[in-house]
Amino acid sequence: MRIGELADRAGVSTRALRYYEEQLLLIPRRTSGGHRSYTEAAVERVKLIQQLYSAGLGSRLIVALLPAIDAHSMGPELLDRLLEERDRIETKTGELQAASRRLNTLIELATHPDNESCPTSLDPDLLRAAGHAPK
Secondary structure (H helix, E strand, C coil), X not given: CCHHHHHHHHCCCHHHHHHHHHCCCCCCEECCCCCEECCCHHHHHHHHHHHHHHCCCCHHHHHHHHHHXXXXXXXXXXXXXXXXXXXXXXXXXXXXXXXXXXXXXXXXHHHCCCCCCCCCCCCHHHHHHCCCCCC
C-alpha cells in the first residue's frame, strides 16, 4: 500500500510516517519508481508506535524496544530502561500535579479575594499558616 493509504488506515499523517522512517521505526519497501510501499502489517505497527509514543517513550527507546516486542523477549538492560522511563514519567506527573494545585490556589485567591496583602507563595500549606485559607 502507498503512504497515503497507510496514513489513513493508521490514523496518522504522512509526515508522521516519514518521521518514523527517518527514526528507523518503520522501513518501507521502495517501488522501482522510488515510491514507498507498505505491507498490511504496517498498519498495526504504526498503531503500536503511536501507543509507545503516547506512553511517553522516545524514538531511540522505541527503536530498541520494537525488536524485543517482536521477539516476545526483553533483556534486563531494556527492562531497566523502561523502569527508568516509568520513574521519569511518575516524577513528572508529581510535578504536574503540584503545578495544578498551585494554579487551583491562584484561581481560588483570584475568585475569592480578601482584603489582606497578596500572598508570597501559592503553596496551600504556607497560605493556611499565613492566614490565607484557600478552599
